[in-house]
Amino acid sequence: MTSTPEMPVLDIKNYSLDYETANGTFHALKGINLSISRGEILGLVGESGSGKTSLAWSIMRYLSKNARETSGEILLGAKNLLTMSDAEVEAMRGQRISMVFQDPSTSLNPTLSLGTQLSEVLVRHRGLTRKQAWAEGEAMLAHVGLKTPADMMRRMPHEASGGEKQRVVIASAFACNPECIIFDEPTTALDVITSRQILDLFVELQAETGVASLYISHDLALVSRTASRVAVIRRGEIVEQGPVQDIFANPREAYTRELCAAVPNPSRRLVADGVTKTEGEPLVRVENVSVHYGRKPLLASLTGKAFTRVKGNNAVTLSVNEGEILGIVGESGSGKSTLAKAMTGLNPFEGKIWFDGRPITGLSDMDTAYRKDVQIIFQHPDASLNPRHKIGEILSRPLKLYGDGSNIAQQVGDMLEKVRLPRTHADRYPHQLSGGEKQRVAIARAFASKPRLVICDEITSALDVSVQASIVELLLDLQKAGNTAYLFITHDLNLIRQIAHRIAVMYRGDLIEIAPATEIDSPERADYTRRLIAAVPLPAGSQV
Amino acid sequence: MIEFLKRLLRTPQGAIGLFVVVLVLLIVIFGPMLAPNDPEKMAPLARYKAPSLTYLLGTDQYGRDIFSRLLIGARATVVMAVLATIIGTLVGALIGTTSAFLGGRADEFIMRTVDAVMSIPSLLFALLVVNLLGSSTVNALVAVAIAFAPGMARITRSVALSVRKQDYVNAAMARGESSAFIIRREMLPNVVAPIIVEMTIRISFAIMLFATLSFLGLGAQPPAAEWGLMVSEARRYMHLSAGILIWPSVAIAIASIGFNLLGDGLRDALNPRT
Numbered sequence: 001m002t003s004t005p006e007m008p009v010l011d012i013k014n015y016s017l018d019y020e021t022a023n024g025t026f027h028a029l030k031g032i033n034l035s036i037s038r039g040e041i042l043g044l045v046g047e048s049g050s051g052k053t054s055l056a057w058s059i060m061r062y063l064s065k066n067a068r069e070t071s072g073e074i075l076l077g078a079k080n081l082l083t084m085s086d087a088e089v090e091a092m093r094g095q096r097i098s099m100v101f102q103d104p105s106t107s108l109n110p111t112l113s114l115g116t117q118l119s120e121v122l123v124r125h126r127g128l129t130r131k132q133a134w135a136e137g138e139a140m141l142a143h144v145g146l147k148t149p150a151d152m153m154r155r156m157p158h159e160a161s162g163g164e165k166q167r168v169v170i171a172s173a174f175a176c177n178p179e180c181i182i183f184d185e186p187t188t189a190l191d192v193i194t195s196r197q198i199l200d201l202f203v204e205l206q207a208e209t210g211v212a213s214l215y216i217s218h219d220l221a222l223v224s225r226t227a228s229r230v231a232v233i234r235r236g237e238i239v240e241q242g243p244v245q246d247i248f249a250n251p252r253e254a255y256t257r258e259l260c261a262a263v264p265n266p267s268r269r270l271v272a273d274g275v276t277k278t279e280g281e282p283l284v285r286v287e288n289v290s291v292h293y294g295r296k297p298l299l300a301s302l303t304g305k306a307f308t309r310v311k312g313n314n315a316v317t318l319s320v321n322e323g324e325i326l327g328i329v330g331e332s333g334s335g336k337s338t339l340a341k342a343m344t345g346l347n348p349f350e351g352k353i354w355f356d357g358r359p360i361t362g363l364s365d366m367d368t369a370y371r372k373d374v375q376i377i378f379q380h381p382d383a384s385l386n387p388r389h390k391i392g393e394i395l396s397r398p399l400k401l402y403g404d405g406s407n408i409a410q411q412v413g414d415m416l417e418k419v420r421l422p423r424t425h426a427d428r429y430p431h432q433l434s435g436g437e438k439q440r441v442a443i444a445r446a447f448a449s450k451p452r453l454v455i456c457d458e459i460t461s462a463l464d465v466s467v468q469a470s471i472v473e474l475l476l477d478l479q480k481a482g483n484t485a486y487l488f489i490t491h492d493l494n495l496i497r498q499i500a501h502r503i504a505v506m507y508r509g510d511l512i513e514i515a516p517a518t519e520i521d522s523p524e525r526a527d528y529t530r531r532l533i534a535a536v537p538l539p540a541g542s543q544v
Numbered sequence: 545m546i547e548f549l550k551r552l553l554r555t556p557q558g559a560i561g562l563f564v565v566v567l568v569l570l571i572v573i574f575g576p577m578l579a580p581n582d583p584e585k586m587a588p589l590a591r592y593k594a595p596s597l598t599y600l601l602g603t604d605q606y607g608r609d610i611f612s613r614l615l616i617g618a619r620a621t622v623v624m625a626v627l628a629t630i631i632g633t634l635v636g637a638l639i640g641t642t643s644a645f646l647g648g649r650a651d652e653f654i655m656r657t658v659d660a661v662m663s664i665p666s667l668l669f670a671l672l673v674v675n676l677l678g679s680s681t682v683n684a685l686v687a688v689a690i691a692f693a694p695g696m697a698r699i700t701r702s703v704a705l706s707v708r709k710q711d712y713v714n715a716a717m718a719r720g721e722s723s724a725f726i727i728r729r730e731m732l733p734n735v736v737a738p739i740i741v742e743m744t745i746r747i748s749f750a751i752m753l754f755a756t757l758s759f760l761g762l763g764a765q766p767p768a769a770e771w772g773l774m775v776s777e778a779r780r781y782m783h784l785s786a787g788i789l790i791w792p793s794v795a796i797a798i799a800s801i802g803f804n805l806l807g808d809g810l811r812d813a814l815n816p817r818t
Contacts, residue, residue: 022547344718371720384711388733398719445715 007077008035009212010059010097010180015072017051017058017236025068028054029236032072036180039210043227043244045220045259047464048435051236052216056182059214060099061089076180095125098173099182103189104165108157114165115153118172125176140171145201163194167201174205180212187222191331192491196535199226218464220263221494221537224248232256262469266497266538269518270476271325281357282319283485284343284374284453289316289351291338312338314509315351320453323483327500327517329493329532335509336489340455343487344376356452372402375446379458381438385430391416391441392426398448411448419444419474436467440474447478455487460495472499493536497521505529551813558809564802572622575615583613583769592785602787604778610791617769617792622799624681625750628688633743635689636696638727641735643697644704645727655701658694666691666749667756674762684763688753692746699742703735710734737814744807748800755796771796 017029029051036042046052057063059074061081074081076096084092101107108117118140119133128136134153141149144167157165166186173181183202187195203226206213217223223230224244231241232255240253251257291312313335320326328336342349345366353360355370378384385394395412399405413423419440430438439459446454456475460468476499479486490496496503496517503520505512505528513526521533552558571578580600587607595602600611643654661669666688673687707713708731716726755772757763764770766777771792778788 341714346714346718366720368720371718376715376718378711378715380711384715386712386730386734389729397716397721401719401721442715 008037008075009077010214011035011075012055012059013073013075015055015058015074016070017054017063018068018070019064020066020068027236028067029058032236032238034231034238034241036212036214038179038212039206040229041206041213041215041227043223043230044214044216044233045218045223045230046233047218047259047466049235050233052218052233053184054236055233056099056184056214056216059180059182060093060097091125094121094178095176096178097180097182098176098178099184100166100169100173100186102185104162104169105157105189107169108165110157112156113153114155114157114160114168118153118168118175121172121175137171137175140175141168144168144171144174144205145197161194162190163198166190166194166198170198170201170205174209174211177209178211180214182214182216184216185218188217188219192493193331193531193535196537199537202226219537220248220259220465225537232259258466262466264468264472264492264495264498266494266521268498270472270498271501281354283322283324283356285317285319285354286339286343287317287352287354289339289342289349289353290314291335291342291347291349311509312347313342313349316506316511318504318511318514320485320487322452323479323485324502325479325486325488325500326514327496327503328487328489328506329491329496329503330506331491333508334506336506337457338509339506340376340457340487340489343455344374345371368402372449373452374455375449375451375453376455376457377439377442377446377459380462381435381442382430382462384442385438387430389429390426391428391430391433394430394441395426395445395448398445402449415444415448416441418447418478434467435463436471439463439467439471443471443474443478447482447484450482451484453485453487455489457489458491461490461492468495475499493532494538505532548813552809555809555812557805558813561802561805561807561809564798565806568618568622568799568802571615571618575618579609579612579615581609581612583608583616584767585609592781592788594785595787601791602785604774604788605781605784610774610788613769613774614771614791614795617771617774618795618799620681620764620768620770621751621754621772621796624685624754625688625747628685628754629692629743629747629750631685631689632692633696633739633746636693636698637700637732637735637739639693640697640700640702641704641727641731644701644708645723645731647708651701655698658697662694662698666695667753670753670757671760671762674757679762679765681764681768684754684757687757688750691753692750696739696742696746700735700739703738704731707731707734741807741811741814744803744810748803748807751796751800751803 012032012034015029015032016027019026019028032055034042044052044055058069059081061084069082076092108114115134115137118137119130122128122133122136123130138149138153141152146152146164146167152160152164152168160168186202187198190198199222215223215227227244229242230244230247232239232247232253234255240247240251240256247256248260251260292309293312294309316335316339318326328339330336338347341347343353345363348363355374360366360370392409392412395415396408399408399411403411409426412426416423416425421437421440425433425437430441433441460471463471472495475486478484488496488500497520500517502514503517504514505526507528512528515525515529520529523530552562585608587603590599590603590607591605593599593603593607599609601614602610604610639654639658643651669691670684670687673690674683677683677686713726713730716730754763754770755775758770758772759776761776764773766773774792775789775796778792782789
């Protein structure tokens with residue numbers, strides 16, 4: 001914004017970046033113009049592969065060997081970063097620009113204590129002695145809201161939770177009062193409630209220090225809450241930039257409009273309510289199902305030593321009606337996927353599952369008829385499709401197992417068309433498809449046997465928001481066509497409030513409660529549910 | 545395929561390894577046609593000859609042409625080594641993948657057994673097998689194959705363990721596929737890359753192991769032109785003509801190094817991260 005009287009802290013002018021690859025030159029960034037002033041948060045929003053992280057690395061001057069900077073300059077104050085010597089760059093990093101990474105568990109060195117890593121920065125850039133740096137580090141940890149800073153300094157990274165670690169990373173980013181901090185998806189790897197706390201901390205520290213911040217994210221709802229200005233990037237080009245309200249209230253570019261529309265919004269329900277009244281038996285009833293991990297060591301059983309197994313699920317009871325979408329939400333480690341695996345026979349479990357009036361007590365009860373009716377779709381299509389099999393072969397397996405094995409090629413083509421993919425994709429390998437296309441193939445595979453219950457385990461969380469929207473649309477169409485019931489596992493509350501009939505909330509292996517989706521935000525809900533709902537940023541456009 | 549060859553040729557190890565291996569394979573195929581003399585024709589008057597135009601690498605203690613013997617012996621030496629390695633690899637890969645798939649106690653049992661077998665040095669193990677079965681070419685092949693299987697099982701298992709956790713294996717299990725199908729069609733194709741690398745390196749071990757067995761008189765029998773046997777026979781006459789000993793040794797060394805380099809090159813070429 002040229003209206004700010006002072007000079008911008010970081011000014012990127014007409015910056016372009018290419019990567020030399022075996023298949024020719026890839027234009028990662030094209031003519032980028034961005035500037036951040038003191039005390040400003042600029043949100044950079046884009047889908048995967050749009051060049052967000054490339055831009056972050058070129059500001060930090062840490063580019064891979066095959067990168068070519070073809071034009072432009074990056075000004076920090078008055079200094080052009082592109083012409084800096086290696087020694088200058090080293091002095092600049094941490095001192096004038098620092099960075100907070102996505103995953104605190106990989107950005108901290110697991111073999112050094114948190115205190116050592118934090119004081120290292122202070123010794124290096126502020127010339128403090130070890131002792132001074134340690135004391136200063138403690139003060140900083142107190143400042144980022146850690147309860148026992150002295151204790152925390154001595155801990156190793158694995159002894160701290162994800163949220164605590166990210167606080168330490170943030171403390172070390174702010175350690176030398178830099179002029180500019182780059183945040184690369186700092187909350188993506190964290191749980192909903194923790195990420196809200198980290199976000200609050202970030203906003204607080206930012207207001208206090210007035211540091212110029214570049215906040216990179218794929219989450220529009222999140223950016224609309226934190227940033228004052230937003231730049232939307234697509235395939236290496238800035239599509240649109242401006243104040244948050246303008247961008248989200250009346251986007252000028254078609255792409256921005258598309259992006260905004262794709263963000264799940266709980267006030268825009270996608271399913272009709274009340275279609276699934278509980279008349280008679282539910283399709284599936286999970287009764288007191290518990291899952292434990294770990295096997296009793298042979299030695300322990302011989303010596304009679306007590307052995308406690310890790311609990312995955314703790315006596316979960318729920319039911320899904322014919323044609324109903326039941327959402328399951330919870331933080332990571334709450335036992336959502338464990339339940340899905342138990343229901344598909346991938347985990348041994350205790351308790352009972354009633355399916356269509358038939359009791360299932362273990363793996364041996366899961367015969368072909370059960371497996372035909374209950375299908376599962378996994379989170380990462382890259383992992384759930386065998387990279388060495390062609391799509392046609394992947395899709396033909398369920399046909400051979402459950403259906404009639406005749407005329408496979410014809411049936412595979414029909415399946416592909418059902419998930420809106422061209423028939424010719426049958427001859428391709430998974431790696432030749434995009435992420436969204438791969439997930440469509442996984443969906444087609446699950447629907448090949450005309451199942452009555454499909455378990456969707458975080459199936460959209462690895463996808464971009466616009467792809468997610470189209471996948472959800474496809475799922476809802478398939479659901480209407482076949483009256484299939486879904487068990488939809490996700491951590492995205494906004495999404496599940498859009499599509500589920502009822503929502504089950506899980507926490508550390510326990511089922512907290514089940515409530516109709518429309519009443520999930522009512523004040524009568526359990527304490528944990530209310531905290532969860534409060535922590536989720538509402539998308540732009542539905543601001544309070 | 546073209547792309548893969550390009551990647552392979554980009555590293556010096558890959559390029560040299562591929563060149564040597566192709567050369568060795570050409571000799572295996574066309575060697576007998578190229579040989580200028582009959583490898584088993586004795587010439588009492590032409591013993592211990594130095595290299596000349598008629599005898600390119602000289603003659604041995606019976607006046608046989610060393611060059612021709614090497615060309616023909618390539619078939620016995622290299623083909624045997626490759627065959628033994630392939631059999632050992634297949635057996636090992638199947639054991640390793642099955643063990644990783646079964647997991648739990650079965651995995652422990654299989655792998656500890658494999659460990660026990662592995663603790664015997666492969667040469668000693670091969671000697672044991674040959675002694676039990678009697679010395680012949682086929683038995684030497686079986687011995688080397690069995691000696692190689694445990695090592696391959698170990699390597700395959702470590703790769704298969706990570707494949708086992710992939711969702712496509714979970715998906716197959718949730719679909720109700722049979723264990724045999726999952727091991728054969730879902731898991732094995734995804735562990736081949738490291739196995740191929742390990743196999744090429746092991747071929748060179750096998751060449752040397754066969755040479756050693758023949759040298760000890762437990763593999764090929766005279767008058768076969770097997771390289772190891774040639775070294776073994778030359779031992780007593782080396783003070784009369786060093787060439788009898790040196791040339792087959794050089795041939796063994798070149799073939800081994802060639803396969804080893806190719807293995808190194810393949811390791812880099814099959815790894816998409818380099």
